[in-house]
Amino acid sequence: MSRIVRVPASRRWKAGKIAVLVVAVAVSVTGCSTSEVLRFGWPVGITPEAERMRELWTWSVLAALAVGVLVWGLIFWSVAFHRKKKDDDELPRQFQYNVPLELFAVVLPTIMVCVLFFFTATTEVDVLAKEEDPDITVDVVAFQWNWEFRYPDEKTPDGEPVSTVGSSTEIPLLVLPTGKRIQFNIEATDVIHSFWVPELLFKRDVMPRPEKNNQDNEFQVTSIDEEGAFVGRCAELCGTYHSVMNFELRALSPANYDEYMQLRRQINSDTGVPYTAGEALAAMDCGELCSPDATTTKPFVTDRVARSASG
Numbered sequence: 530m531s532r533i534v535r536v537p538a539s540r541r542w543k544a545g546k547i548a549v550l551v552v553a554v555a556v557s558v559t560g561c562s563t564s565e566v567l568r569f570g571w572p573v574g575i576t577p578e579a580e581r582m583r584e585l586w587t588w589s590v591l592a593a594l595a596v597g598v599l600v601w602g603l604i605f606w607s608v609a610f611h612r613k614k615k616d617d618d619e620l621p622r623q624f625q626y627n628v629p630l631e632l633f634a635v636v637l638p639t640i641m642v643c644v645l646f647f648f649t650a651t652t653e654v655d656v657l658a659k660e661e662d663p664d665i666t667v668d669v670v671a672f673q674w675n676w677e678f679r680y681p682d683e684k685t686p687d688g689e690p691v692s693t694v695g696s697s698t699e700i701p702l703l704v705l706p707t708g709k710r711i712q713f714n715i716e717a718t719d720v721i722h723s724f725w726v727p728e729l730l731f732k733r734d735v736m737p738r739p740e741k742n743n744q745d746n747e748f749q750v751t752s753i754d755e756e757g758a759f760v761g762r763c764a765e766l767c768g769t770y771h772s773v774m775n776f777e778l779r780a781l782s783p784a785n786y787d788e789y790m791q792l793r794r795q796i797n798s799d800t801g802v803p804y805t806a807g808e809a810l811a812a813m814d815c816g817e818l819c820s821p822d823a824t825t826t827k828p829f830v831t832d833r834v835a836r837s838a839s840g
């Protein structure tokens with residue numbers, strides 16, 4: 530029979546103090562607030578859908594940590610108190626063919642998987658819910674290696690939809706209002722890309738010919754709850770310049786967005802063509818957020834000589 534080794538109380542007390550100290554130092558040196566700790570590394574979401582997914586993530590990690598602490602505790606308990614001693618020549622007590630224990634080891638993980646599945650599925654249904662009449666619709670066109678954002682309900686004087694295309698000198702700005710339901714229709718013209726704004730906590734592959742690829746290329750957000758400039762990226766390796774295929778989501782108040790869109794529908798008297806996104810923002814007076822320079826990312830320079838010269 531295995532013997533249970535008694536650890537002196539003074540040593541246990543010392544080990545307990547060291548463990549508490551290690552945890553206290555680990556928590557304090559991270560410099561994280563409670564809300565940051567509970568996000569477990571995720572960015573702050575800016576839509577109700579993002580918050581819903583963040584809650585699922587937090588509870589999933591807490592559940593995983595609870596199981597981890599139990600398993601680690603059992604491992605260390607076995608290691609510490611059931612070590613083989615020199616004078617131990619008998620096998621420790623055996624548990625194979627213990628039906629209640631084996632049932633427990635099968636049923637409990639099955640219940641845990643079912644619970645995780647239930648919350649994942651219900652969150653997915655909520656996040657992917659769509660309504661018939663979104664306030665704003667935007668067509669997102671991805672191509673090697675930039676983005677075009679088209680507003681099919683907004684027309685320029687020549688009858689074309691208002692559109693923003695990224696270039697070597699201008700980062701494509703996806704300007705949207707806060708507090709409105711927005712529908713994104715995504716499509717690629719060449720290879721598979723992926724639409725990703727980290728603060729939406731959501732990304733979706735952008736497929737060429739989505740109907741032939743059996744993909745739902747439409748999704749909605751209930752609202753963007755925060756004004757700001759948020760970098761967006763292609764999240765699917767799509768060729769040589771994939772890493773610089775960035776854009777920017779500029780979330781404006783509804784009043785500022787209306788002013789912006791009014792300008793986009795007009796001809797810029799200086800250029801004789803409709804306002805670009807940058808020109809429209811520059812013509813507005815709404816502080817930092819309307820500055821075309823307030824970007825969180827850089828335009829994609831296609832000139833290889835310039836790229837190598839600038840390092």
Ligand SMILES: [Cu+2]
Pocket residue numbers: 671672674721722723763764765766767771774
């Ligand atoms: Cu791409």
